[in-house]
Amino acid sequence: MRIGVLTSGGDAPGMNPVIRAVVRYAEREGNEVIGIRRGYRGLIEGDFIKLTSRDVGGILGKGGTILLSSREERFKKLEYREIAYKNLKEKEIDALIVLGGEGTLEGARIIAEETGMPVIGIPCTIDNDVGGTEYCIGYDTAVRNAVEAVDKIRDTASSHERIFIVEVMGRKRGFIALEVGLATGAELILIPEEKFPRDKIPEEIEKAKSMGKLHFIIILAEGYGRAHEVESYLLEKIGEKYGEIRSTVLGHIQRGGSPTHYDRIMGTKFGIVAYESLIAGERSGYVAYEKGKFYIEDFEKVKEYKPIDREAYRINMRLAI
Numbered sequence: 209m210r211i212g213v214l215t216s217g218g219d220a221p222g223m224n225p226v227i228r229a230v231v232r233y234a235e236r237e238g239n240e241v242i243g244i245r246r247g248y249r250g251l252i253e254g255d256f257i258k259l260t261s262r263d264v265g266g267i268l269g270k271g272g273t274i275l276l277s278s279r280e281e282r283f284k285k286l287e288y289r290e291i292a293y294k295n296l297k298e299k300e301i302d303a304l305i306v307l308g309g310e311g312t313l314e315g316a317r318i319i320a321e322e323t324g325m326p327v328i329g330i331p332c333t334i335d336n337d338v339g340g341t342e343y344c345i346g347y348d349t350a351v352r353n354a355v356e357a358v359d360k361i362r363d364t365a366s367s368h369e370r371i372f373i374v375e376v377m378g379r380k381r382g383f384i385a386l387e388v389g390l391a392t393g394a395e396l397i398l399i400p401e402e403k404f405p406r407d408k409i410p411e412e413i414e415k416a417k418s419m420g421k422l423h424f425i426i427i428l429a430e431g432y433g434r435a436h437e438v439e440s441y442l443l444e445k446i447g448e449k450y451g452e453i454r455s456t457v458l459g460h461i462q463r464g465g466s467p468t469h470y471d472r473i474m475g476t477k478f479g480i481v482a483y484e485s486l487i488a489g490e491r492s493g494y495v496a497y498e499k500g501k502f503y504i505e506d507f508e509k510v511k512e513y514k515p516i517d518r519e520a521y522r523i524n525m526r527l528a529i
Contacts (some may be wrong), residue, residue: 209240209495211486212301213259215273216280216312217248219400219463220332220346222471223273223307223406228264229479230305233263242301242359247308248283248315251292268476271349272360283315293323305482307343307351310335310510313494317507320492328482329422329494329507334463340505340514341496345478350462351379351387357458358392360427363455364509371413371442373426373455375435377462382516384462385429390520395424395528398438400431401516409438410446416529417450424450441461477502 214232215223215270231241243263245255267274273304282288295302303326305440306316315327320327331338336349354376363374374394376384382399389397395416398404413424442453468474474497480494494503 209234209302209487210242210300211239211483212242212244212256212296212299212304213275213307214244214247214250215275215277215307215309215332216315217277218333219272220309220334220344221271221349221463221465222468223268223332224264224344225274225475226269226330226332226345226471226479226482227259227274228267229476231259231264232261233480233483239487241274242299246278247312248292249278251295252280252282252288254295254298255346256295260439262468266343268295268472271463271465271467273316277308278355279311279477281371289318289322290317290411292352293319296323296325305330305346305486305488306326307332307463309335313510316494317492317510320507323461324386326486326491328485328490328492329510330478330482331494331496334384335378336383337378337514338494338510339514340509341353341494342498343474345471345475346463346467347383348474349465350384351391353462353470353500354384354388354458355391357461358394360386361456362392362423362425365425369422369451371424371426371450371453373435373438373442373453375430375455375457376457378429378466381431381514382429385427385432385523386516386520389427390524392427393427393528394427394524395421395520396426397524398426398428399430399516399521400429400519402518406433406438406441412443412529413446413450421527421529471488494514496503
């Protein structure tokens with residue numbers, strides 16, 4: 209069996225452990241793995257390389273993806289997908305394992321439907337927003353990175369009695385912001401799922417400062433708004449009455465660095481489940497994880513709404529001041 213593997217969209221720490229697991233398991237059983245570089249762009253341009261156990265040596269603790277990644281708009285057009293399918297046929301690839309987020313997994317679904325080729329997806333996104341699965345590869349590392357950054361910011365905030373707005377990733381969902389806020393003891397968490405009124409932010413700051421708080425840390429998911437916008441709003445409403453106001457955007461620092469032990473282990477397990485599922489005859493779906501168990505979920509579940517931990521949000525509100 210010849211299996212193609214690609215990573216697409218935003219990179220996520222833990223993708224390399226997935227690739228390593230697939231390659232080594234397949235080679236042990238006498239099957240071949242072909243890496244497709246730069247995601248769907250590589251499918252269209254025929255950028256294929258053979259992967260062996262030696263090629264994936266030493267990548268378990270490496271961030272990003274050795275197969276490189278991209279966002280390829282051309283894949284949305286049938287004419288380019290047909291070129292990609294022709295390349296797959298010429299390379300005699302029997303099945304695909306596709307790593308990425310919601311958009312990437314949608315592409316995997318289309319391939320399975322249009323070609324009939326077995327395609328298994330693996331949810332890899334630091335936003336942890338793929339439906340139907342409790343966990344997505346890269347999330348734990350992203351939270352760790354953001355927590356470490358906020359801990360450092362807090363030192364400066366306390367020393368200068370400042371108000372800090374820290375923007376983390378999460379265009380549609382607030383999973384990262386919620387966990388980072390709870391883990392760092394942030395005074396306020398702003399996420400898309402909880403429409404905390406902007407005009408009440410000054411009241412929270414005034415209350416905290418009146419109780420003797422030296423600093424005030426706001427963790428903001430980008431889906432709620434932008435940090436500089438909230439900074440401008442607060443400067444307009446309260447000026448620097450309660451301390452200097454600063455904003456910072458953590459941005460892509462959240463994606464980088466060596467994956468945590470959890471993402472290394474989970475990446476390995478996700479990869480093994482994907483490979484074993486293909487060998488067992490699965491034709492279409494993605495690896496999901498729920499309550500300690502792995503299984504193959506239907507691609508239609510990818511866009512299903514995943515609830516935020518609202519109890520964690522309420523806990524932070526009770527403990528912040």
